[in-house]
Amino acid sequence: MVHRTIRASSKVAILHPTIEIIGALAALITTLGWIPQVAKVARERRAGDISLFATGSIATGVLLWTLYGLLIGSWPVILANGVTFLFVIAILGMKLRFG
Template sequence: MLPSIELIGAVAAFITTVGWIPQVAKIARERRAGDISLATTGFLAFGILLWALYGVLIGSWPVILANGFTFVLVAAIVAMKLRYG
């Protein structure tokens, strides 16, 4: 694959992964998750987990790492939603 295409993918993976950090921090700081949809976030977490599994099956470290880290962040949101409502 062309290096420029790989770079676009790497930047996209980085942005979509770190984009969850402010949400995790806000919920943790405020101890409030009432406005978060449990169903949406739960489905999203499951989909991200499947993407990570897909990365494992095709042996793609960028897919594994980006989705693995994103799953941890979104799963934290699900956990805080269950705890803080």
């Protein structure tokens, strides 16, 4: 059996501040955009109009983005997707509970 060691690259991308701001705004908007949906489902205690498949797919994708962020060591990717994952999982849980 051959064992291979995977090493993280020591290369660090230095991005223009404008690019960093765009990325930060995108992360903030896409993460916080879930709050109204979480609040609505929690308040109304009904989730009949929410697709279980779509929400599950989004949860899976966001979890994979979080894993990707961990693997490349990108805290913005980790934090934005980690928080988004929690929001989507909350919606998924309420969907399963309230239908």
